[in-house]
Each structure stands twice: as C-alpha cells, then as structure tokens.
Amino acid sequence: HTICYSVKANSNLGILRLIGRAGCGFDVVSGGELERVLRVDRRAAKKVVFSGVGKTSDEMTAALKARILLFNVESESELWVLAECAARAREKARIALRVNPDVPANTHPYISTGLQQHKFGVPIDEARKLYAQASGSGYLQIAGVSVHIGSQITDVDPFAAAMKRVAELVRALRRDGHRIEYVDAGGGLGIAYDQSDNPDFESFVGDYAEAVLGPLRGLKVHLLLEPGRSIVGPAGALLTRVLYKKTNGSKKFLVVDAAMNDFLRPSLYEAYHEIVPLRLGEEDLSERVDVVGPICESGDFFARDRELPVTNEGDVLAILDAGAYGMALASNYNTRPRPAEVLVEGRSARVIRRRETIGDLLRAES
Structure with missing residues (x-):
C-alpha cells in the first residue's frame, strides 16, 4: 500500500x-x-x-x-x-x-x-x-x-x-x-x-x-x-486573542482578533471545534458566550452558546483541531492579512509561513 x-x-x-x-x-x-x-x-x-x-x-x-x-x-x-x-x-x-x-x-x-x-x-x-x-x-x-x-x-x-x-x-x-x-x-x-x-x-x-x-x-x-x-487535523490549533467582551441584552460575546477569513470551517459547515483559554488560574466559573470575529457578517463566528471558563480581555484562546482546512481555506476578506504558521516539534518551534502584511495584499494590484 x-x-x-x-x-x-x-x-x-x-x-x-x-x-x-x-x-x-x-x-x-x-x-x-x-x-x-x-x-x-x-x-x-x-x-x-x-x-x-x-x-x-x-x-x-x-x-x-x-x-x-x-x-x-x-x-x-x-x-x-x-x-x-x-x-x-x-x-x-x-x-x-x-x-x-x-x-x-x-x-x-x-x-x-x-x-x-x-x-x-x-x-x-x-x-x-x-x-x-x-x-x-x-x-x-x-x-x-x-x-x-x-x-x-x-x-x-x-x-x-x-x-x-x-x-x-x-x-x-x-x-x-x-x-x-x-x-x-x-x-x-x-x-x-x-x-x-x-x-x-x-x-x-x-x-x-x-x-x-x-x-x-x-x-x-x-x-x-x-x-x-x-x-x-488534530495537530493544529489557531491562537486568537480576546479583544472585547460585550453584552447585547442577555447575549454575551467574546470578540477575538481571528475571523472567518482565518478559519472558515465553523462559518461554512457550522463545524464544532473545542476552544480553551491559555491561562493559569481558577476555572470554576464559566459563562455561556458566542466567540466571534471582527468581520462584518453575522456568520463570522467560532462558537455559539458555548460554555467556557470566564475569560478576560487580552486572554488568548486556542481553537483546537485546526490543522486541516484552516490556512487552506483562508482568505483576505476585509483586506485582512492571513496569520503566521508555526511548526512545533518537541520544545522547538519555527515559523513555516510568515504573517502576511497589508503590503503583501496590495503588491499584485495596480
């Protein structure tokens, strides 16, 4: 075989x-x-x-x-x-x-x-x-x-x-x-x-x-x-930082700096991905939130009505099992540069794709 x-x-x-x-x-x-x-x-x-x-x-x-x-x-x-x-x-x-x-x-x-x-x-x-x-x-x-x-x-x-x-x-x-x-x-x-x-x-x-x-x-x-x-798939994770916490009526949101252009699966397929905060501390308290990105569409989300440990602005979240159909489906929607990719082997890590710049996005245009 x-x-x-x-x-x-x-x-x-x-x-x-x-x-x-x-x-x-x-x-x-x-x-x-x-x-x-x-x-x-x-x-x-x-x-x-x-x-x-x-x-x-x-x-x-x-x-x-x-x-x-x-x-x-x-x-x-x-x-x-x-x-x-x-x-x-x-x-x-x-x-x-x-x-x-x-x-x-x-x-x-x-x-x-x-x-x-x-x-x-x-x-x-x-x-x-x-x-x-x-x-x-x-x-x-x-x-x-x-x-x-x-x-x-x-x-x-x-x-x-x-x-x-x-x-x-x-x-x-x-x-x-x-x-x-x-x-x-x-x-x-x-x-x-x-x-x-x-x-x-x-x-x-x-x-x-x-x-x-x-x-x-x-x-x-x-x-x-x-x-x-x-x-x-299981080998990759998308790291994203919480920009803002907001409440609309009874609805709570975590607005993060990643978006559907970076990782489309939740928006495209309503796919479930585990999300975990990357911080030490008490995790006894939890709250039900939508984890959403900055893009101007209501379909820009990573989780809806998800019970997560109470999270603060500035915290980093890991969206798990993102190694497949992540960057492969990524785009520059809203003129957003795509993120870097880092390969971790044991205790070593190296960048295998640098973070895009806005200059990269404009270079091919006239």
Whole structure:
C-alpha cells in the first residue's frame, strides 16, 4: 500500500516536507498543489496521484512531464483531453477511473461526494464501457480503479459498501482483459472534533481498515489511500486573542482578533471545534458566550452558546483541531492579512509561513 497524503488539507511546504520524509506520496487536485510537491522533492512525482473534476490541459501536461504515478480520471471528456495531452507530450498516462458508487457517506452534504447527484466521478455502471474505450488509446495505460465518497466520515459502513462495489468492478475489468494494478480507496476518515465524544480512534481505524481491505481480499492489488484531515487535523490549533467582551441584552460575546477569513470551517459547515483559554488560574466559573470575529457578517463566528471558563480581555484562546482546512481555506476578506504558521516539534518551534502584511495584499494590484 501507499499513503498519498491529501495536499488540500494543509499544503504548507514545511508540512509536505515532513510527510514526504515519512515515506508518503501525495494526492493533488491542481497544478498548484503539484508544484508544491515538486518544490519539496521532484522525486516525489513517482508517488503522486492527480485527482479532481476540472483538470486543465496545462495541468495535465505538467503532470505528464513530471511522470506522476496515476491520473484519477473523472469524466469521459477528461479522458480524451488527457489522451491528447499525452500524445503531444509523447508520454503515456497511467489512469484509473474515479467511479461514483452511489453510496451515501453520512457526512455534511457539502463534503459528501459518492452519490450520483454529485459532480464527482463516473457512474460505476458506465465504467466498463469507458475502460474499453480507453484501452484503444496508445497513450493511455489502464492501471487501476479509484473511489472517494466524502470527507469527515465517522461510520465505516459507507466505506465497506463502496469498496464492495469497487471489488466487483475490479473482477469484471480483469475478466474483460484489463490489468488492474491499483485500487485508490480515497480518503475521508473522520476525526473527533468534539472531545466529549472521546472515541477510541485506534479501534475506529481498525474497523476502517477491515471495511476497506475486506472486500479486496484475494484481488492482489496495490492499495492507495488519501488521508488528509486524519493526519494534520488534530495537530493544529489557531491562537486568537480576546479583544472585547460585550453584552447585547442577555447575549454575551467574546470578540477575538481571528475571523472567518482565518478559519472558515465553523462559518461554512457550522463545524464544532473545542476552544480553551491559555491561562493559569481558577476555572470554576464559566459563562455561556458566542466567540466571534471582527468581520462584518453575522456568520463570522467560532462558537455559539458555548460554555467556557470566564475569560478576560487580552486572554488568548486556542481553537483546537485546526490543522486541516484552516490556512487552506483562508482568505483576505476585509483586506485582512492571513496569520503566521508555526511548526512545533518537541520544545522547538519555527515559523513555516510568515504573517502576511497589508503590503503583501496590495503588491499584485495596480
């Protein structure tokens, strides 16, 4: 098997460098993500899979020239554009079709990707026809089957259902004469953002492994996995300072200096993240508050009606489990520079992304 870290979760070069040194490959969904991986180590291309529904010709050509491991093709049109790019580059493209198994992932609808109503993949019932067509191209090499049903999934049953359909397809494709070497099972393994859930993560991972591996037993395929959130999510925290405490009627607010532009998940998904004050002292007293940012939208919040230890202006709060889809989703809304990123290893710490300045934001404009 090969772990192909999902670069979209956190694409900082310092993080990619650590993950590459651990022997992992990478799952990319854009030319920019590919360039990040190659900037860290050009030799990593041999462990790169390229996913995504909207690959451009330029992106495909760059990936062909880098000689990546595998293209996860998501439509018939993309298949033929890739074949044309490969012919022009005089490179053979190794492909897997990303199939859509029409399996509900039981997660937030914005990050569910395995139903026919979603834009992702090829309907699994149409896959054999496309594989047959692809086999006639001299510049496409059929190498595998890919599937990805969603993100932040905490129930293993959808994985098992999807992999059962994939295993059936692999057997059918081999009967058709295709050489299927790889099965890319995608990512999607969820984490516990609410610490009160106190899940047994090791047991959950064991159940996940059985859900994925069970249907594939006896097929002798090389398994590719694309975890992202489960690797970097719990490793990150966003630190923010309380600017003001205010009360509107019976409603209490903590106004902090971070905002939805820095960390979008609570606003976008109404996602729960633990928030803890970083101070020593009595924590017996608590209050119910909304933790909000300075941006001019009511949707700019990190927590609503949250019971927290009584907090003072100037205190620092840590928003936990922010290592995935934090900076990756950050923006400069309200002309706010993005924060610095600091990598902590043991007792040492170093800046792996400097804090932006307003000058940085204006430099590309005229």
